[in-house]
Amino acid sequence: MTGTKIPVTVLTGFLGSGKTTLLNRILTENHGQRIAVIENEFGEIGIDQALVIEADEEVFEMNNGCICCTVRGDLIRILGNLVKRRDKFDRIVVETTGMADPSPVAQTFFVDDDTKDLFALDGIVTLVDAKHVSLHLDESDECKEQVAFADVIVLNKTDLVSAEELARVETRLRAMNSLARVVRAEHAKVPMDVVLDVGGFDLDRALEKKPTFLEPEYPFEWGGVFELTENVELKLEPGPDPAIDVVVLPAGDEPIEALAERVMRAHQKDPSSVAPDGVVEANGEWRRLVLGEGTCRWRITVPRPGPYALFTQHLPEEFSLELLAQGRALAPLRRRDFAAGHTHDATVSSVGLSATGELRPEALQEWIGKVLREQGTDIFRMKGIVALKGSPTRLVLQGVHMLLDTNQDKPWGDAPRTNDIVFIGRNLDREKLEAGFRGCLA
Amino acid sequence: MSVPELKKRVDVSVEGYVIAAYPVGENVLAATGEGELFLLDGATGRTLERVRAHAGRANAAALSPAGAHVVTCGQDGRARVFDARTLVPHADLPSPSAWVEAATFSPKGDLVAIACGRRVRVFGVDGSPVVESEDHPSTVTALTFGRDGKRLLTAAYGGVCVFSLAERRTIRRFEWKGSLVSLAMSPDDKVVACGSQDGSVHFWRLSTGRDSAMTGYPFKPKSLAWDSASSLLATGGDTKVTVWDFQGKGPEGTAPIQLDAHKGLVSSLAFAERRALLASGGEETAVFLWEPRKSRAPSAFGLTDDVVTSLRFGKGSLVAGSAAGRVTLFEM
Numbered sequence: 001m002t003g004t005k006i007p008v009t010v011l012t013g014f015l016g017s018g019k020t021t022l023l024n025r026i027l028t029e030n031h032g033q034r035i036a037v038i039e040n041e042f043g044e045i046g047i048d049q050a051l052v053i054e055a056d057e058e059v060f061e062m063n064n065g066c067i068c069c070t071v072r073g074d075l076i077r078i079l080g081n082l083v084k085r086r087d088k089f090d091r092i093v094v095e096t097t098g099m100a101d102p103s104p105v106a107q108t109f110f111v112d113d114d115t116k117d118l119f120a121l122d123g124i125v126t127l128v129d130a131k132h133v134s135l136h137l138d139e140s141d142e143c144k145e146q147v148a149f150a151d152v153i154v155l156n157k158t159d160l161v162s163a164e165e166l167a168r169v170e171t172r173l174r175a176m177n178s179l180a181r182v183v184r185a186e187h188a189k190v191p192m193d194v195v196l197d198v199g200g201f202d203l204d205r206a207l208e209k210k211p212t213f214l215e216p217e218y219p220f221e222w223g224g225v226f227e228l229t230e231n232v233e234l235k236l237e238p239g240p241d242p243a244i245d246v247v248v249l250p251a252g253d254e255p256i257e258a259l260a261e262r263v264m265r266a267h268q269k270d271p272s273s274v275a276p277d278g279v280v281e282a283n284g285e286w287r288r289l290v291l292g293e294g295t296c297r298w299r300i301t302v303p304r305p306g307p308y309a310l311f312t313q314h315l316p317e318e319f320s321l322e323l324l325a326q327g328r329a330l331a332p333l334r335r336r337d338f339a340a341g342h343t344h345d346a347t348v349s350s351v352g353l354s355a356t357g358e359l360r361p362e363a364l365q366e367w368i369g370k371v372l373r374e375q376g377t378d379i380f381r382m383k384g385i386v387a388l389k390g391s392p393t394r395l396v397l398q399g400v401h402m403l404l405d406t407n408q409d410k411p412w413g414d415a416p417r418t419n420d421i422v423f424i425g426r427n428l429d430r431e432k433l434e435a436g437f438r439g440c441l442a
Numbered sequence: 443m444s445v446p447e448l449k450k451r452v453d454v455s456v457e458g459y460v461i462a463a464y465p466v467g468e469n470v471l472a473a474t475g476e477g478e479l480f481l482l483d484g485a486t487g488r489t490l491e492r493v494r495a496h497a498g499r500a501n502a503a504a505l506s507p508a509g510a511h512v513v514t515c516g517q518d519g520r521a522r523v524f525d526a527r528t529l530v531p532h533a534d535l536p537s538p539s540a541w542v543e544a545a546t547f548s549p550k551g552d553l554v555a556i557a558c559g560r561r562v563r564v565f566g567v568d569g570s571p572v573v574e575s576e577d578h579p580s581t582v583t584a585l586t587f588g589r590d591g592k593r594l595l596t597a598a599y600g601g602v603c604v605f606s607l608a609e610r611r612t613i614r615r616f617e618w619k620g621s622l623v624s625l626a627m628s629p630d631d632k633v634v635a636c637g638s639q640d641g642s643v644h645f646w647r648l649s650t651g652r653d654s655a656m657t658g659y660p661f662k663p664k665s666l667a668w669d670s671a672s673s674l675l676a677t678g679g680d681t682k683v684t685v686w687d688f689q690g691k692g693p694e695g696t697a698p699i700q701l702d703a704h705k706g707l708v709s710s711l712a713f714a715e716r717r718a719l720l721a722s723g724g725e726e727t728a729v730f731l732w733e734p735r736k737s738r739a740p741s742a743f744g745l746t747d748d749v750v751t752s753l754r755f756g757k758g759s760l761v762a763g764s765a766a767g768r769v770t771l772f773e774m
Contacts, residue, residue, distance in 0.1 A: 054540055056559070058580050060599050060621045062640055073599055073621050073639075074581060077543065081501045081517075084459040084475030086767075112639075113661050 005120040008092045009196060010105050012146045013127030014136055015098035018156040022127060022188035022195070023095060029192050033090035038078055040097045051089075053078055057097060059104045062111060069111065069402075070104040076112050083118055091196065092119065099142050102126075102149040103380070103401060109201070110403040123198025126150035126180075127188065130169055131160045137172070144348045147173055148380040148424050150180045151200025159186045164317075171221065171315070171337045177424050178350035179383060201398060219267045220311040223260055224332030225251045229305040232325050234280065234298045238291055239319035244312060245271055248300055249284035251309040256336045259309045274298060282308050291319075307333065348380075351428045353421045353437040358389040363440040368397070368404065371436065375425065376402030384421035387412060389442040397421065448729070448744035448760070452487035452771035456480045460763025462503040464512075465756025465771070466526045472769045473503035473514055481529050484759070484771060491529040495522050501543050505754075506551035511567055513554050515542035521556040523567060533569030544584050548591040553607075555594055557582035562596055564607060573610050578603060584625035584636075597625040597636050602646065616646040616653060624664050628672040633688065635675055637663030643677050643686075654694050656686065667711035669718045674734060676720055678708035683722045685734045699734045703743075710762075712753040721760055723750025729762055729772070744772045 013019050027035060036051040055074045062069035075094065082089065094105060102124055109121040126146045128136070133155075136143035147153060153173055158166055170182055183190050226232075236244065247263055263284070271286030276296035280287050282303070289298060300323070302308060312321060315337070323330045364386065372379065382399035394409040423433060458474025465471075469490065470482040477496030480489055496516035503514045505526060512526045513535070521542045523533040535542075539559035547554050553572060555564045559581055564572040580599040587594055593613075594605040599621045604614035621639035628635070635645040641659040643666070646652065656677075663679030675686045675693075683701040686693035706726030713720050720732040727748055730740040748766035755761075760772045 056581075058599065060580075060639065061619065062621075071621075071639075076639075077581065077583070078541075081475075081499075081541070081543070084461060084501070084765075085499055086458050086476055 005118060006089055006092060007122035007197075008094060008109070008119050009122050009198065010102065010124045011093060011095045011127070011195075012100065012102050012124060012149070013098065013154075014129065014132075014140075014143060014146075016132070017098075017127040017129045018154075018185075018188040019095055019098075019127055022125075022154065022156075022190070023093065025188055025190075026093060026192065026196065031192050031196065033196070034087070035091050035093055036082060036089045037093045037095065038075065039095040040100075055094075057100060069107070071108040071111050072104045075105065075108050076115055079115055079119055091122075099140075101142055101145050103145070106149065106400045107403060110400055110405060121201045122196075123151035123200030124149050125152045125154060125195045125198065127154045127156050128169075128173070129157045129160075130155050130166055130184075131157055133169055134172070137176075144176070144426075145380060147176050147180075148348050148426075150177060151198045152195060153177070153180045153182045154188065154190055154195070155182055155184045156188050157186065158184045167315075167337050174338065176348045176350065178352060179381065179422055179424060219245070219264065220247075220260075220313050220338060221315050222335070222337055223256050223263075223309060223311040224316075224335035225256060225259075225307050225309045226323055226330050226332055227306070228282070228300065228302050228308045228323075228330075229325060230302065232300045232302070232323055232330070234289075234300055234310075235320075235322045235324055236289065236291060236296050236298075237320040238294070239314065241314065243273070243288050243290045244314055244319055244321075245286055245288050246280065246313065247271075247284060247286045247311050248280055248282040248302075249309055250282060250303075251307040253307070256309065256334055260311065260336075260338060263309075263311050347426050348424070349428055351423045351425075351430050351433050353419075353423075353434060355419050355438065355441060356416060357419070358387045358417050358442045359419055359440040360442050361388045361390070364388070367436045367440050371423075371433070372399065372402045372404060375428075378427055379423055379425035381424045382422065384419070385409070386419040386421065387417035445730075445740050446742050448731070448742050448772035448774075450744070450770055451759070451773050452482060452484065452769065454482060454487040454489075454769055455767050456482075456769055458767050459765050460751050460767060460769060461500060462505070462512075462754075463752045463761045463763035463769050464505045464509070464526075464754045465759055465761050466505070466509050469527075470761055470769060470771055471505070471512060471526055471529075472763060473500060473512065474767065475499055475501075477514070477516060477518075479512065479514065479524060479529050480769070481527075482769060484756075487769075487771075493524065493529045493531075495524065496520075501541060502545060504545045504547060504554075506547040506554075506567070507549055508551050510551055511547065511554075513545040513547065513556070515545050515556065517541050521545050521554075523554060523569065533565070533567065535563065535565050535569060537563065544582065546586050548587045549589055550591055553587070553591060555585055555587065557585050557596070560598075562594060562605065564594065573607055575605055575612070583621075583623055586625055586627045588627065589629070589631035595625065595627060595634055597622040602634055602636060614651075616651065618644050618653070618655075623662050624666050626666040626668055626675070628668050628675070628688075629670055630672040632672065633675075635666055635668075635677075637666055637677065637679060641679060643675075643679070643684075645675070656684075656693070656698070659684070661707055665708060665711045667713050667720070669713040669720070670715060671718065674713070674718055674720075676711045676713065676722070676734070678711060678722075681705065681707055681724070683708050683711065683720070683732070685720070699738065701730075701732050701734060701738060701740070703730050703740045704728060706749075710750045710753045712755055712760075714755040719755075721753045721755065723753050723762060725749045727764070729753065729760070731760075744770070746770050 384397035458476035481491035498517040537558035601617040624637040659679035665678035685699040704724035710723035752763035
């Protein structure tokens with residue numbers, strides 16, 4: 001992506017999710033950018049200085065009725081005419097109708113040469129309404145696709161649901177799309193750089209924002225920061241599993257996300273088990289708490305009083321997990337749900353693959369080609385950064401359905417060679433993908 | 443063999459992407475994406491007239507066959523007709539859609555048709571409404587009148603429609619499941635050619651309805667041009683100019699003439715009025731002259747300052763427009 005291309009943000013979401021509110025925010029926010037809006041559903045845009053263009057979502061098949069070769073014909077024409085203006089725009093925002101499948105918009109930037117030359121798809125931002133999204137996800141393929149396609153999911157109208165419901169919804173969204181950044185909002189209030197500088201199709205920039213964004217997934221579903229003193233008990237009731245992995249570490253004033261990244265790097269596959277009434281040190285090492293009959297307790301030892309983070313393999317409520325100080329339950333200072341490795345949504349999920357070492361170029365080509373040919377209609381997005389045998393530079397992969405873009409990226413230098421690929425799609429077979437991927441290792 | 447360079451008589455900026463530039467009498471008319479019209483002195487390049495045609499911007503323009511009028515297609519919900527020699531406004535043509543994307547005059551110059559979204563409206567050149575089409579299946583991207591001025595041919599996603607002005611309806615369809623981006627009717631009214639988004643050129647013979655596809659273009663053939671004898675069709679969609687020869691049994695089953703000199707994609711094509719003299723402009727700023735029947739090498743070249751967006755032959759001249767806003771008159 002060159003610096004001279006005009007970035008394009010795509011805004012999707014069901015009717016009533018707050019798209020028009022967000023659009024108005026984008027246009028009125030004082031970011032000093034000149035923005036042209038291409039929209040399909042006429043909302044109340046009361047902006048004079050912005051150029052608002054009507055479009056009518058003409059989806060064109062490129063050849064043979066293949067789902068993966070649909071583009072937005074109207075978008076190609078409108079963007080083609082916009083470049084005949086002397087005053088250049090800093091950014092284009094494309095709003096799609098509530099029931100639109102985002103594929104044709106994304107594919108336009110992969111397939112159409114004129115569009116590719118002059119514009120760069122920056123990211124797909126999907127708005128969901130916290131109160132109704134669960135229902136929409138259950139009933140609508142379009143809603144699933146919009147979530148699956150997103151680089152950023154704005155979980156809007158958080159004021160209308162309880163904290164528990166919000167946590168549930170967010171966990172579900174993350175399980176469907178592990179690559180997207182989920183941002184909670186009321187009245188579509190989000191920081192502008194979250195939606196306007198996404199770098200969703202520019203892995204370099206995405207990596208700067210979140211160095212481990214391609215890590216397969218967190219080995220934990222929940223994290224919270226508590227003020228701990230000596231003598232804190234961790235209490236569990238029997239839950240869906242006979243054991244639960246936990247880790248406790250000093251938190252300082254670090255954000256939970258940063259702690260999560262650190263914990264993830266240090267995650268051991270098989271932590272040492274601790275029976276009930278045992279001890280868990282706050283030393284950043286994973287422990288497997290093996291449950292007995294009824295309520296079980298462990299003692300947490302801390303070197304000194306202060307803020308500590310607890311990460312748990314499952315959601316605390318699944319085991320009625322509590323931290324008790326003098327018999328009173330502690331409330332977390334801050335907390336966050338993380339999408340877990342296993343998905344709860346049978347249809348749409350993310351599969352992350354990760355391995356150190358190098359891949360054989362021809363094997364990779366053959367395997368990816370086969371996966372996209374056979375499952376392209378079900379694969380919404382694919383991103384990857386891999387190390388090819390004999391190549392000094394990182395290879396970046398970007399896919400939408402069957403369309404695949406590859407780019408040579410910066411040199412590996414002394415960095416360890418690693419390979420990360422994430423698929424987001426319907427009916428993905430994790431084992432099969434994992435096996436195919438491993439088969440490419442040199 | 444060195445190729446001679448064309449001498450520039452006029453080379454001036456009109457401060458906006460040139461959507462069209464035409465020789466008109468002794469002068470040059472230019473329309474810009476900014477929505478302005480310029481009348482330039484053909485000897486000195488001095489601006490004789492400058493008119494704002496549209497408050498918003500303009501997408502396209504067309505000149506009537508005899509050069510009496512020019513029509514501009516605005517982003518302000520209308521097209522406008524001007525006297526091409528004076529730039530005096532002549533008529534306003536309201537559109538049901540916000541953007542007018544293409545326009546064309548009838549061969550006699552008495553009618554003007556505009557593409558507004560999925561519809562086409564036909565007006566008298568004085569602005570009197572004549573007929574409006576029904577909705578096409580998708581947005582009309584290009585249009586042209588048949589030679590008798592009684593039929594209008596339109597290109598859109600899904601094929602070409604032939605609309606009868608008298609019957610006020612579509613009387614024929616040539617279907618192709620693809621997005622057609624350009625359209626050119628042979629001067630003898632026998633063949634309609636279209637460039638398609640999928641890297642092909644289609645033509646339909648009106649007598650039989652026979653459809654032929656020439657595939658394998660690396661890019662969209664956005665520019666097409668017929669010679670006045672209707673025997674050569676020049677097409678873009680590549681760095682080479684691909685010319686199909688309709689003489690004899692061709693072009694089906696024959697190899698096209700390929701003219702290879704451009705370093706960038708061919709962005710503009712025009713044949714001279716009388717003989718088979720072809721001008722091509724490229725994205726790399728070069729203009730070449732060719733005589734495809736005689737040689738595969740260019741006979742002359744000229745340079746502009748940006749993507750060549752418009753080419754039109756005049757009497758002893760060739761007028762080029764560029765994306766950066768330059769209008770150049772080359773002496774022939």
